[in-house]
Amino acid sequence: MLKTKLYNKNYNQFNDNYQLILPLNLENLIPEDDSVRLLSHILEGLNYTKLYQAYSSVGRKPAVEPKIMFKIVSYAYSQNVYSSRKIEKADSDLYY
Numbered sequence: 155m156l157k158t159k160l161y162n163k164n165y166n167q168f169n170d171n172y173q174l175i176l177p178l179n180l181e182n183l184i185p186e187d188d189s190v191r192l193l194s195h196i197l198e199g200l201n202y203t204k205l206y207q208a209y210s211s212v213g214r215k216p217a218v219e220p221k222i223m224f225k226i227v228s229y230a231y232s233q234n235v236y237s238s239r240k241i242e243k244a245d246s247d248l249y250y
Contacts (some may be wrong), residue, residue, distance in 0.1 A: 190229050197225050 184190060202221050209220055216223070230241040 189232070193229055193232060194225055197221075197228060 202224070205220050205224060209216060218226075226241065230236070235241055
């Protein structure tokens with residue numbers, strides 16, 4: 155009888171610079187004293203009722219939750235980035 159060993163990687167390991175668990179927690183990539191954390195905290199206190207009313211309840215759901223998109227755009231504007239292409243590029247540069 156032939157025995158085979160199965161080797162399973164532990165994808166739940168943490169390291170100082172990266173995380174190998176899915177879904178990835180992107181909080182690890184943002185320094186504790188980064189201005190995006192302060193802005194996010196402030197924006198959490200807003201009432202988003204009118205923002206959500208602007209979205210239709212019929213049809214497909216938005217790819218990104220409206221509150222999250224508002225936070226992204228607000229942060230980009232605070233960094234003098236006004237082009238959606240530049241916002242997308244800056245976002246992809248963070249992770250690749």
